[in-house]
Amino acid sequence: MALAVSPLAVPLPELPPIAGVRLGAAEAGIRYKGRTDVVMVELAAGTTVAGVFTSNKCPGAPVDWCRAALPSGKARALVVNAGNANVFTGRAGANAAKATAAAASDLVGCPQKQVYLASTGVIGEVLPHERLTAALPALHARLSEDAWEDAARGIMTTDTFPKAATRTALIGDATVRITGIAKGSGMIAPDMATMLCFVFTDAKIPAAALQAMLRKGTDGSFNCTTVDSDTSTSDTVLLFATGQAKHPRVPAEGGRMLADFARQLNDLLLDLALQVIRDGEGAQKLVRIDVTGAVSGKSAKRVAMAIANSPLVKTAIAGEDANWGRIVMAVGKAGEPADRDSISVGIGGTWMARDGGVVPGYDEAPVVAHMKGSEIEIAVDLGLGRGKATAWTCDLTHGYIDINGSYRS
Amino acid sequence: MALAVSPLAVPLPELPPIAGVRLGAAEAGIRYKGRTDVVMVELAAGTTVAGVFTSNKCPGAPVDWCRAALPSGKARALVVNAGNANVFTGRAGANAAKATAAAASDLVGCPQKQVYLASTGVIGEVLPHERLTAALPALHARLSEDAWEDAARGIMTTDTFPKAATRTALIGDATVRITGIAKGSGMIAPDMATMLCFVFTDAKIPAAALQAMLRKGTDGSFNCTTVDSDTSTSDTVLLFATGQAKHPRVPAEGGRMLADFARQLNDLLLDLALQVIRDGEGAQKLVRIDVTGAVSGKSAKRVAMAIANSPLVKTAIAGEDANWGRIVMAVGKAGEPADRDSISVGIGGTWMARDGGVVPGYDEAPVVAHMKGSEIEIAVDLGLGRGKATAWTCDLTHGYIDINGSYRS
Structure with missing residues (x-):
């Protein structure tokens, strides 16, 4: 069943490349037919990362994986699949997450713990990770700086429109870019309104400062929105900073130099959060x-x-x-x-x-x-x-x- | 618009008289036309009372009135109207409650504070209490021991079936009766799913013991049910004991002598609570x-x-x-x-x-x-x-x- 696009939909903005980010989408055939369902992002060496995750006490295996990886503050890759949430799948779910991270780390040439994972879709079915890992080599070979729309579409489950936003911010007198994609709450027999959001910037920001800003930004955006009061087991927001932009050195604690960046980040997160609400299940207003x-x-x-x-x-x-x-x-x-x-x-x-x-x-x-x-x-x-x-x-x-x-x- | 009766409806049970309770319903024309909308109950001298009320921080004027009256533990009358909740009506709402209690106390010959009140219906409109008090004298003149169904129907708003339950209990070797009526959650542009429940017994039970049992009984019944998570501003459960039955004297703290009574009361409260859920708005299961x-x-x-x-x-x-x-x-x-x-x-x-x-x-x-x-x-x-x-x-x-x-x- 094809779904009518939400009457509250907004058009996808222009999404220029971000230095240090290459991405793409492929069809792994995990659940859907005839559409992309796996997204891979490769990040330049030196990329820092921050993340916030669901407060649900029954989180999915990819959330467990990301929480364990996050303390290093380093990231080289992100793999997301749609159609299967890999939640409540026990040992098999953890194994599926590890196998996916291992395959991506081989392709990128990085430690497994620098690969971040997210899955969204049906709960309680074991993720057929072989299909996912089988699709990765060809996908990795054609990653590009321009595939933002492909990535925004590849993470949709029952969303009726792809969601993205972009901003620029000043650090010192250098301009950096922040771009995010998100998915949330769609239609046709979904199992859970899962919210995923991935934000990328070419700024060079220490992981601790990044984490503090992301925590604050999600409190003022995603954490102020609700479609139906049901907290997903897979909610994930990740912020990656590739460090490819040239600007004055940002201290570990961030501080005043990041004032404009934080303001633009907050604005972008709220933009994405409201796009998710605009695609809330059945939403008319x-x-x-x-x-x-x-x-x-x-x-x-x-x-x-x-x-x-x-x-x-x-x-x-x-x-x-x-x-x-x-x-x-x-x-x-x-x-x-x-x-x-x-x-x-x-x-x-x-x-x-x-x-x-x-x-x-x-x-x-x-x-x-x-x-x-x-x-x-x-x-x-x-x-x-x-x-x-x-x-x-x-x-x-x-x-x-x-x-x-x-x-x- | 006439409403289809809930597919989960249960038939009204036989409701024998309870010594010390006379009741009836009348048409005051407060909001509805061609149906009863005011119920009056007169209680024998010596009746004790217990009550639990909504935890909503914006309670209606009748809830305020009952809370203020309850510490005496004594009751001689109950007046309930349907169609107007008398909530968020400021000073005018408090005046309407007082005028209603005054009219009932004149008819019964008791202090105003021994009259209990409940209102259910639209929020934010001032209760036209003159219509209500104008209907009371004729209604009072024809109160009877047998009008249980009239009372159960007279408190309905958009309920699709009247709700009542009755039990007997042993106190010592004497049999007493407990009968309750309730209303909850109906159809056609209601303003709020208000739950009202009134329980009567001929047992002679001190108010403190009555209150302890009622609190416990509602925790295990009404407080374990939900239609839509929205807590009404008018929820009220009142339990009246007329003391007309002959049985060994019950001490103030209740205790073992009331074990069977408490068990039967709990069972009756749960029965009524489930009838409300069975009439939950749109309920099919x-x-x-x-x-x-x-x-x-x-x-x-x-x-x-x-x-x-x-x-x-x-x-x-x-x-x-x-x-x-x-x-x-x-x-x-x-x-x-x-x-x-x-x-x-x-x-x-x-x-x-x-x-x-x-x-x-x-x-x-x-x-x-x-x-x-x-x-x-x-x-x-x-x-x-x-x-x-x-x-x-x-x-x-x-x-x-x-x-x-x-x-x-």
Whole structure:
């Protein structure tokens, strides 16, 4: 079954080469027929790496592999397959990961622990890694600097559009480039909405500084988004810095020299995170939730995520119903400090509820018009303190039920 | 729009009178036309009461009223209306609650604080309490011992069937009766899945003992169920003991004499809680989730509720897909101690995954047959300790989207 592209899709941007990054995709026939399903990236010697992974207590074998490799801070290759997540596959799964890394390390000529892995797709089926390793030599032989779109497409499972973003940043007065690709949440009997994101830069940044920036950047992007509250076993974000750009030396702790880089990285990660939400299963509307006036930023984030994860709020948005009562309910169920009588709720810039009750005679017309649009903005002020946070989600529609209620086979 | 009765509905049982309880329903025209929407119960002098309420931080005015009244442990009347929840209505909401209690207390001849209130329906609209109080005198004049079905129907909002259960229990060698009615989660533009439950007994039980039993009973029943993870602002369970039965005196702390009563009460509360789930919005299947082998009972419950609240698990059940990979995902996202390689997952009595992987060659036929049924059983053993818990939910279907995505008006 071919899928309609999400109405919230954005076009793939121009993706110039990044010195030290060569990539490509191939058909390994792991699960899908007639499309690429394995992506390989070779990275220049000296590339540093940072990574953040799922908090799910049942992570996949590739996540285990990456976590073990990461402390060295070095990377020479990345291999990603789509169609099989290699999760809950026991000893066989670990063996499949090791065999894949071994094959890639032979081709690249590097230690196995400098190969990073990610898999996405069905859970609980052993990855047929021979098919994957059989496809690698020919793929490796034709890696190129220009195959960004191939790579973005090769990691899709049931995504309806390829996801990428690129930025430039100044380090000293040198311009470096940051490019990322991501996949997330699609259609047709998927097993899990797995989110993968790979970011590359030609900057030369010590692994420790890279890791600190990535952790912070994901907190402000991917970790503020939700499609359905279900945390994947395979979520992975990796950031590779090839060090091929010429710029002043960056100290291990990063610091002020990376201010613009961090800003551009955060912007790129948020761009990619929102592309994943735009391709959320069944999504028809992109929803931004701003919470202010909380006792702390952490408290604000919990409230924002409670709203973003509320099925009643999400179905109301799908129905274009400015149902602020459900937003109040979600605020109250978050368990965070909240005083019913100081809460304000606004939609699309119009405050509808204030000080514990409806705003008498508020103008409903602009709210109704806003709800018919494809980008919905919800504002909640708790009236308690200065804590604030933003979360993004999509609406909950019949499409989500269609996608996830269909039988796998 | 008339609604199809839930395929999981159960018939209303025979409900004999309870000495000291007279009840009835009337049409106050608060929101609905051509149906009853206000229920009044008069309780004999000496009736004790226990109550548990929503943990939502934005509770409705009637919840505030009941919380304030409860410390006395005494009750003479209960007034419930359907169609308007009297939530997020500020000062006007508190006034509406007080006016309702005042009217009922005049009719019954008791202090206002011995009148208990509950409201369910739309949020954020001021309760037109004059309509309610205008209906009370005629309703009070015709209260009867036999109007249980009228009462069960009068508190429905978008429920598709009335919910009641009755039990007998021994105190000493005297038989007492316990009868409860409940409402929960229906259809057609509801604003919130509000759960209300009122239980009555002719036993003579001190309020403190009653409260302890009710707290424990709701923990093992309503608090183990979920339709959509959204905690209502109006959830209320009240237990009234009229003291009209003749039995040995029960001490304030309750104790062994109430063992059978507590057992029957727990059974009745679970019966009512499952009736609410059976009428869950869009529900086609009732799902029981047993978690064993956790490090503690609390941990087991968190894991069970994470599975019960997972949209991916619930849509898979709607699709009759024995998708144990999603169950593993939900275990892992719960954040509780779990070792991927010691987890076992079974459906309908067949273990499909064990020790971190699929059970080789397990017989899929009975699992497929089980998934087609209307009552689904999921078992998860974490293999870590002796903690166990059970949760109940329903599947997530197109019906849920239809109900909650339609515009309110």
